[in-house]
Amino acid sequence: MGGFNSFSEFLAMGGYAIYVWSAYAFFVVILVFNIWQPMLARKKYFKLLLRREQVQQERAQAKQKREDMTNDSTS
Amino acid sequence: MWQWFFKLSSPKWFYTISGQLMPWLATLTTLLLGVGLVWGLAFTPPDYQMGENYRIAYIHVPSAAIAMGCYYMMACMAAAFLIWRIKMADMIAKACAPVGMTFTALALFTGSVWGIPTWGTWWIWDARLTSTLIMLFLFIGVMALRSAYDSEAAGAKATAVLTLVGVVNVPIITYSVKWWNTLHQGASSLSLSNTAANPPQIWVPAFFVGFGLLGFYLIAIILRTRNEILMRERRTEWVDEILSASKSKGQGLS
Amino acid sequence: MSIIKATLRRELLIAFRSPGDIINPLMFFVIAVSLFPLGVGADQAFLSEIAPGVVWVTALLAVMLSMDSLFRADYEDGSLEQLLLSPQPLYFIILAKVSSHWLVSGLPLVILAPVFASMLALPEGGMFPLVAGLLIGTPILTLLGAVGMALTVGLSRSGLLLSVLILPLYIPVLVFGTGIVNSALNSIDISGLLALLGAMLVLALCLAPLAIIAALRISVSL
Numbered sequence: 093m094g095g096f097n098s099f100s101e102f103l104a105m106g107g108y109a110i111y112v113w114s115a116y117a118f119f120v121v122i123l124v125f126n127i128w129q130p131m132l133a134r135k136k137y138f139k140l141l142l143r144r145e146q147v148q149q150e151r152a153q154a155k156q157k158r159e160d161m162t163n164d165s166t167s
Numbered sequence: 168m169w170q171w172f173f174k175l176s177s178p179k180w181f182y183t184i185s186g187q188l189m190p191w192l193a194t195l196t197t198l199l200l201g202v203g204l205v206w207g208l209a210f211t212p213p214d215y216q217m218g219e220n221y222r223i224a225y226i227h228v229p230s231a232a233i234a235m236g237c238y239y240m241m242a243c244m245a246a247a248f249l250i251w252r253i254k255m256a257d258m259i260a261k262a263c264a265p266v267g268m269t270f271t272a273l274a275l276f277t278g279s280v281w282g283i284p285t286w287g288t289w290w291i292w293d294a295r296l297t298s299t300l301i302m303l304f305l306f307i308g309v310m311a312l313r314s315a316y317d318s319e320a321a322g323a324k325a326t327a328v329l330t331l332v333g334v335v336n337v338p339i340i341t342y343s344v345k346w347w348n349t350l351h352q353g354a355s356s357l358s359l360s361n362t363a364a365n366p367p368q369i370w371v372p373a374f375f376v377g378f379g380l381l382g383f384y385l386i387a388i389i390l391r392t393r394n395e396i397l398m399r400e401r402r403t404e405w406v407d408e409i410l411s412a413s414k415s416k417g418q419g420l421s
Numbered sequence: 422m423s424i425i426k427a428t429l430r431r432e433l434l435i436a437f438r439s440p441g442d443i444i445n446p447l448m449f450f451v452i453a454v455s456l457f458p459l460g461v462g463a464d465q466a467f468l469s470e471i472a473p474g475v476v477w478v479t480a481l482l483a484v485m486l487s488m489d490s491l492f493r494a495d496y497e498d499g500s501l502e503q504l505l506l507s508p509q510p511l512y513f514i515i516l517a518k519v520s521s522h523w524l525v526s527g528l529p530l531v532i533l534a535p536v537f538a539s540m541l542a543l544p545e546g547g548m549f550p551l552v553a554g555l556l557i558g559t560p561i562l563t564l565l566g567a568v569g570m571a572l573t574v575g576l577s578r579s580g581l582l583l584s585v586l587i588l589p590l591y592i593p594v595l596v597f598g599t600g601i602v603n604s605a606l607n608s609i610d611i612s613g614l615l616a617l618l619g620a621m622l623v624l625a626l627c628l629a630p631l632a633i634i635a636a637l638r639i640s641v642s643l
Contacts, residue, residue, distance in 0.1 A: 102209055106219035111284055115223040115277040116208075119230075122273045123383060126266060130390035137398060141410060249635075304589040311585050315576050316643075324639045325572050329586060332568055332632050336590050339621065343593035347600060 176253040178396045179405050185389045192389075196382030203375025211369050221369075223281040229377040231274035231299060233384050237267030238302060241309070242334035245327035257323040258399065260330065261313065262391035266384065268306040275299055294348035298341045305333050319399070424509045425517045432521035435494075443525045446487035450530055453479040454537045465542045472541035473551060473602035477558075480530050481591050484559055485584060487526040488566040491518070492574045492637070501574075502641050505634075515630045515637075519567045520560075527559035543602075550605035554598040557618045564629035565590050571636035575643040593621065 096102040105112045207225040244260035247253050278296055279289040290296070312329050316322030400406045436443060457475045458468060495501040504514060534555055535548050543551065569587035573579035601614045 096209060105222070106213060108218060108220040108222075108284060111220055111280050112208075112222050115226065115280045118276045118280075119226045119273060122230075122269050126269055126383070126387040127390065129265075130387070130394050133391075134394050134397070137394065138410070138413060142414060301589050301592060304585075308586045308589060311582055312572060315573070315578070315582050318643060321575075321639050321643050325636060328568075328632055328635050328639070329572055332565075332590070335624075335628065336593070339593045340589070343596040347596040 176251075176255045178255055178258070178400050179403075181255055182393055182396050182409075185393060189386070189389065192382055192386055196379050196386060199375050199379030199382060201379075203372045203377075203379050207372035207376060211372060220281060220284055223277050225373055225376045226380070227274060227277040227281060228373065229380040230270050230277065231295075232377075233380060234267055234270040234274050234299070234302060237263050237270060237384070238305065238337065239334065241267065242330050245330040245334075248323065249327045249331070254399070257327065258392050258395040259388065260327065261323070261395060262388045264306055264310045264313070266387045266391065268303065268310065270384065271299060271303045271306060275303065292348070294345045297348070298344045301340055301344070302337075305337070309333070422513075425513050428514050428517035429521050432518055433524065436521065436525040442487070442490040443529065446483040446526050447529050447533065449486055450479050450483040450533065451537070453482065454541070458541070469542040469544060472538055472543035473547060473599045475541060476534055476538050476543075476551060477555075477595055477598045477602075480534065480555060480559065481562055481595055483530055484527060484562040485566055485587055485591070487522075488563075488570045488583065488587075489580070491522050491567055491570050492640075493570075496574045496640065501637060505638060505641055511634050512630050515567075515633050516626070519563055519630070519633070522567070523560050523563040527563050531555045531559060544606060546608075547602045547606050550601045550611055553615060554601040554618060557615065557622050558594045558598045561594050561618075561622050561625045562591060564625040568629055568632045568636060571633045571640060573640075574637070575640035594618070597621075 103109060103113075203225070208222055211222075213219050213221070241260050241263035244256040244263065247256035248260060275296070278299070282291065282296075283289050309326055309330055313322045313326045316325060397406055397409070401410075454475060457471070461467065461471070492501060495504070505511065507514075531552060535552055538548060538551055566583075566587055569583045569590075570579075572586065573583050576582065597614055597618050601611050601618070604614060605611050
């Protein structure tokens with residue numbers, strides 16, 4: 093087995109540190125993006141549905157209130 | 168076989184099975200990627216020609232292969248959608264485009280970075296680099312067409328037609344670029360996957376990373392497809408149950 | 422076969438009644454080609470080196486820009502819908518439509534190309550390969566462009582989208598088209614390359630109309 097003698101040697105990558113580590117950094121960015129983006133989309137979608145439901149409830153309540161008021165005034 | 172095939176085409180079945188499969192797939196992927204990357208990055212001897220720089224190949228080669236495979240997968244899904252009108256196939260095809268695009272971008276970036284010390288420049292008009300770049304354009308075109316349509320159904324069909332036109336062209340493009348490359352500068356001898364000269368301890372970790380990345384690719388596709396199912400099948404009872412169940416679980420942000 | 426003749430006659434008649442659609446791609450070609458010497462300098466040796474590429478790339482862009490007039494008018498006045506519903510063999514009608522479009526947009530480019538190639542100091546020996554390549558290559562460009570146009574005709578903002586969809590597919594034609602000229606200039610036999618381009622044309626003739634029909638059905642149903 094080859095490998096490196098020390099951690100600093102590992103970080104230095106035999107002088108190729110900037111190339112190797114930037115490639116692996118981009119690799120991590122792509123991995124994170126591909127998990128994070130669909131998760132965020134899912135969250136956003138759930139929030140949207142929740143909001144939609146709330147708006148519907150509010151509308152129904154407001155309608156109910158109006159009807160109550162008109163009923164009060166007529167009686 | 169056919170029964171299995173049509174089961175797979177049911178969104179509910181896909182959603183349930185993929186949900187059950189996900190923890191196993193995630194564990195396996197993490198293990199494979201973890202072992203492969205640590206092994207490949209730290210415990211393999213340097214290449215006798217390229218020094219430590221060859222370690223980029225551990226992520227470059229599988230990402231390029233998966234990007235190419237992703238286009239073919241997208242084309243198969245497009246064909247299944249156009250021939251059998253399987254909605255599930257279109258949802259997977261839709262998921263393939265952005266995932267394939269990011270994998271193509273990853274292959275291009277790592278290839279370029281690898282090329283700086285090797286070729287002395289980040290970009291050469293090498294046959295493989297050029298055809299990968301064109302692959303990126305094809306993915307972008309597919310995504311652009313889908314987003315240009317307001318109607319989901321029409322966009323799906325149009326994208327499927329474009330994908331199939333594209334897949335007929337992919338071999339022609341690859342061949343023409345190879346021919347063009349030899350005409351202009353002779354075949355490049357700087358091949359990344361020249362495994363013949365390397366000992367097994369260099370290419371065994373590559374298998375770990377390769378299968379790990381394949382697992383990751385499947386996870387990425389499944390995540391997007393599941394989202395798509397929830398959005399398109401919103402009116403069905405079983406999706407409604409899932410949505411209300413997640414809502415009652417505190418804001419539904421699971 | 423009479424339907425092909427009838428379609429050809431109709432399309433050509435319409436084209437010649439609005440000559441702008443014929444002249445504009447040509448003007449684009451002429452102006453764009455003349456921009457290159459202004460951009461890169463008038464050095465004859467350098468110009469002759471880039472001439473095949475410049476002529477081919479501008480011809481390719483001119484063909485792509487001309488696509489907009491192919492299905493647009495028919496889509497807007499509803500005759501495209503009638504066409505798709507007609508009992509006639511659609512494959513041949515579409516082929517006739519695309520052919521007539523090539524006759525008024527592609528063929529003039531092929532005829533004009535030698536003039537501009539010699540303005541760019543393309544050597545004598547490259548002239549025949551250039552024209553032969555364009556003659557076989559521009560119909561492929563028109564067929565592929567028609568697929569892209571059929572996919573985007575129903576969309577309001579289709580101009581730039583068309584180029585994103587179609588330009589990557591144009592690459593093999595460009596590669597072989599310029600390759601033929603460069604091979605001839607290096608005294609390499611070009612018959613094999615011309616045959617390859619011809620094979621691509623046959624493939625496009627067989628498959629592109631099918632894709633165009635499928636795409637038009639989607640666009641009409643919007």
